[in-house]
Amino acid sequence: MNANAKVLDSQQLLIHWQGHRNLTRRVIEAFPEKDLFGFSIGGMRPFSKLVLEMIAIGGPALKSIVEGTINTFDESFNPTTKAELLTKWDEETEIINEYFSQITEERFQETFNLFGQYEFPIYQNILYFVDNEIHHRGQGYVYLRALGIEPPFFWERER
Amino acid sequence: MNANAKVLDSQQLLIHWQGHRNLTRRVIEAFPEKDLFGFSIGGMRPFSKLVLEMIAIGGPALKSIVEGTINTFDESFNPTTKAELLTKWDEETEIINEYFSQITEERFQETFNLFGQYEFPIYQNILYFVDNEIHHRGQGYVYLRALGIEPPFFWERER
Numbered sequence: 001m002n003a004n005a006k007v008l009d010s011q012q013l014l015i016h017w018q019g020h021r022n023l024t025r026r027v028i029e030a031f032p033e034k035d036l037f038g039f040s041i042g043g044m045r046p047f048s049k050l051v052l053e054m055i056a057i058g059g060p061a062l063k064s065i066v067e068g069t070i071n072t073f074d075e076s077f078n079p080t081t082k083a084e085l086l087t088k089w090d091e092e093t094e095i096i097n098e099y100f101s102q103i104t105e106e107r108f109q110e111t112f113n114l115f116g117q118y119e120f121p122i123y124q125n126i127l128y129f130v131d132n133e134i135h136h137r138g139q140g141y142v143y144l145r146a147l148g149i150e151p152p153f154f155w156e157r158e159r
Numbered sequence: 160m161n162a163n164a165k166v167l168d169s170q171q172l173l174i175h176w177q178g179h180r181n182l183t184r185r186v187i188e189a190f191p192e193k194d195l196f197g198f199s200i201g202g203m204r205p206f207s208k209l210v211l212e213m214i215a216i217g218g219p220a221l222k223s224i225v226e227g228t229i230n231t232f233d234e235s236f237n238p239t240t241k242a243e244l245l246t247k248w249d250e251e252t253e254i255i256n257e258y259f260s261q262i263t264e265e266r267f268q269e270t271f272n273l274f275g276q277y278e279f280p281i282y283q284n285i286l287y288f289v290d291n292e293i294h295h296r297g298q299g300y301v302y303l304r305a306l307g308i309e310p311p312f313f314w315e316r317e318r
Contacts, residue, residue, distance in 0.1 A: 006165040007267045008282045013166055016286060041200065042304030108166045123167045127175060128314075131293050135313055138297025145201030154294055155287075 010108065014100045017130050018093065019157030024054070024133055025089055026152040027140050033082045039143055047143055048085060050136035052077060055088055057129050059095035065112055065122060066102045073115040169267065173259045176289050177252065178316030183213070183292055184248055185311040186299050192241045198302055206302055207244060209295035211236060214247055216288050218254035224271055224281060225261045232274040 008016075028036065028051055037048045056075045064071045079085045108123040118125060144151045167175075187195065187210060196207045215234045223230045238244045267282040277284060303310045 007169050007172055007264065008166060008286075010166050012282070016283075020290075041301050042307070044301065044304050105165065123171070124175075127167075131179075131289075132313070134290050134293040135297040135300075138294040139301050141294070142200050142203065142298050142301040145203050148201070154291070 010100070010103060010105050013126065014097070017100075017126075018096070020130055020133055020137075021058075021089075021093060021096075023152060023154070023157050024051070024137050025086065027137055027144070028082065028086060028089065030144055030149055030151060031082070031140075032147070032149075035143070035147055036082055036085070037080070039147060041143060041146060044139065047140045048079075050139065051085060051089070052079075054129075054133050054136065055092055057132065059092040059099070061114055061125065061129060062096055062099035062103070064114065065107075065125070066099045070113060070116045073117075169259070169262060169264050172285065173256070176259075176285075177255070179289055179292055179296075180217075180248075180252060180255075182311060182313070182316055183210070183296050184245065186296055186303070187241065187245060187248065189303055189308055189310060190241070190299075191306070191308075194302070194306055195241055195244070196239070198306060200302060200305060203298065206299045207238075209298065210244060210248070211238075213288075213292050213295065214251055216291065218251040218258070220273055220284065220288060221255055221258035221262070223273065224266075224284070225258045229272060229275045232276075 028047070031039075031047055035046075037046055040046045052075060055077065056073060060071055060074065063069075077088065079088065103122065108126075109121055111119055112122050112125060113119040114125050118128075120128075141151045141154075187206070190198075190206055194205075196205055199205045211234060214236065215232060219230055219233065222228075236247065238247065262281065267285075268280055270278055271281050271284060272278040273284050277287075279287075300310045300313075
């Protein structure tokens with residue numbers, strides 16, 4: 001076994017995640033503004049709220065991991081327009097790039113108590129952020145289909 | 160930089176995927192049989208068809224990667240009961256364990272032409288299988304909510 005063999009490196013994981021974030025951004029754009037904030041199925045949250053959950057996780061979590069501080073989970077940001085939501089999304093894109101790149105590969109196997117509640121290895125926390133985004137975005141796809149709107153292709157991750 | 164540092168190793172990725180597969184199995188179980196095969200929203204496929212796509216990918220793809228053979232994508236398995244679908248799901252669980260463990264860590268960065276169409280590094284192909292499952296399972300969550308059924312918790316991955 002080559003000691004340098006690895007499933008993927010941290011830069012590849014960042015590119016993977018940002019590819020998903022590109023797709024999520026295009027799903028946000030695909031919603032009519034009123035449906036982004038108002039449409040839902042079966043008592044679920046509208047897509048804007050699902051996106052706000054993603055925004056409350058990614059950047060703040062990475063900042064906390066890099067700085068070693070325990071921040072509480074904060075979902076107080078409450079935009080009322082698609083433009084505001086997209087502006088925040090793009091700000092978080094830069095924050096994620098900045099902080100992700102400061103996590104040395106050695107740290108991914110370390111345990112971190114995220115938001116003072118989720119004590120798992122850092123690689124599991126980061127996979128959770130990506131998985132949670134895919135999960136909720138998949139729900140957004142159903143909302144779009146129910147609205148008669150064709151969602152972006154799932155496999156297209158580039159801008 | 161420690162040369163042994165890694166984001167995660169292949170066994171951790173397998174555990175991560177099988178955790179997701181446990182959850183997907185519980186989502187299948189949560190559907191009433193007739194809705195599993197018949198219910199959908201916005202012209203989408205019923206959940207059984209989404210699950211059959213997952214079944215057509217995971218095990219066959221790993222077998223192909225390990226054996227170095229190019230198999231065509233085959234979605235011909237067509238069960239009509241939940242029990243048949245779950246039996247096949249559990250068979251694939253064993254196939255995935257068997258073949259995944261035969262992929263040496265060196266190979267994850269190699270390119271493989273999956274199903275003769277998807278020429279990507281093996282780590283990207285495998286992340287795609289997991290992501291595709293999360294995406295479609297998230298859609299299944301909306302179907303369950305629309306049917307008035309509480310889905311399993313997203314963060315519970317153990318049996």
